[in-house]
Amino acid sequence: MELDKMDENDWKYHGEGNKSLVVSHLQVCIHINSKQAFRHILNIVDYSKYVMKPLLGEKYVHSGEVVKLPLDFVRQLSLKVQQERPELRCDKVMDTFSGCGLCLPNLTQLPLHHLRDHRPPICVEIKPKCGFLPFSRHITKECKRKVCRFCMHQHYKLANGKWKRLSRYCPLDLFSGSKQRMYVALKNLLEEPQNNLKIFKGGELIFSCKDDAKQQPELNDLIQHLRPYFSHSNGLYNGHQPGKAILNEFIQVICSALLSGGDSNRSGEPRKVHLSESRPHCEASPFPRDLLRNGNHGLPKDSVLAKILQVQMLDNLDIEGIYPLYKRVEQYLEEFPKERNRLQIDGPYNESFMDKVKNCPTEDDGSVEYAVGKVHQYRVAMTAKDCSVMITFAPCEEDEEQQLKLEKPRFTYSISILDLDPKPYEGIPHQYKLDTKIVNYYLRSTQAPPPSSLYKERQECTLLFHAV
């Protein structure tokens, strides 16, 4: 890519999050941040390279590189993409002055996808969120040990108008390693994707939460897009709900990809990761409880979800245990402000930062080193709780014999993890307050007796039958 010849017309709007706007060329993606300059983007790249990559695995993480962009190109691009931006993100203004961005491969495409197959790659992007129940002794509200953060947060988001309907997705089902529970989790994501599921075909977004959150996503349109990839299913069901059969197979392909990547032990079974410390089921999940004991599940050790979960679980004190340690660090920094650099509070995110994350003492010895180590671990875990997984797959070359036998289609796929930005140290007090709000709101909305007017209405509608 020659930077001095960059033309905004070769680029198109691809998507955006809370902090970045993403434009895509055929093979590369460029993130242009809303209000951040060169040093900040460099921090994101270093954090991904020296911290998240060693923890999550080489094969899943693409750190990208910082690029200087011609200011005129950025200005023209910002005008070009403005109309395509979702309304809810338009309060953020693109930084057209710093002239820098982050260049990454376009993960919605497959690098080695042979062009002999006419069907473009399908990419499923999942933001799985936190996959375990906290087990810290610092927890003060018992419900946090039974209901997961995502399910509790749903009630708060609904009340604040972020979403119009509750999602029935539960991260603990997705991270369970049980095919049945993962199936239910993915089905619930398809029914209510919110910001946890997006699907692309040939790099174009074909399924996501509608900009107008009142509208239900169009599953029928998705089925039409997927039909050519699962054409053998049409014949199998004699026309009986072929759409459902296609979605069923699609979910199974996603499940297999999510469970792949584990190495094998001697019996040929992939090694599993078990979450012995934490209760593995969320009481708010819609998955039937009587089916929970079927089988001894766990995630294959090298699967993408196992990797993410292990990093999420670096948060072993919970925000309730972290907040007092944050205050210890703050107090220390007030006395010794110059220590901020040595303790790497705002980076740099290099090997020495990673040492502090890995070699933090297990017991609290009252030192600032312990407090900083736990705060660093917590922030790394927060990144893993907010990252996304991209599964991009395309059909293997069609083989006539396979087609005749109506065998299940075979896919080639690649899995990546994205959105691995460092979470700010200053965000900890906000996290502490948010946690309290979510839990209190959940308790109020699920355990409160029905309001008196509602009770009255119900009484008025009740028919009492007496024996005659």
Ligand SMILES: O=P(O)(O)O[C@@H]1[C@@H](OP(=O)(O)O)[C@H](OP(=O)(O)O)[C@H](O)[C@H](OP(=O)(O)O)[C@H]1OP(=O)(O)O
């Ligand atoms: O706090 P949460 O769990 O609501 O997560 C925030 C996300 O909301 P979600 O619950 O996924 O809808 C939120 O997602 P949206 O921008 O709302 O799609 C961001 O990812 C936010 O991260 P940051 O502040 O931009 O670095 C996320 O904030 P962090 O807590 O990860 O900093």
Ligand SMILES: Nc1ncnc2c1ncn2[C@@H]1O[C@H](COP(=O)(O)OP(=O)(O)OP(=O)(O)O)[C@@H](O)[C@H]1O
């Ligand atoms: N390398 C990539 N290839 C393809 N699509 C990408 C790539 N990077 C980002 N995207 C798309 O752009 C969207 C926004 O990117 P990203 O999640 O990194 O932004 P963010 O502002 O950090 O998000 P958040 O709100 O979660 O903090 C993603 O959800 C994804 O759909």
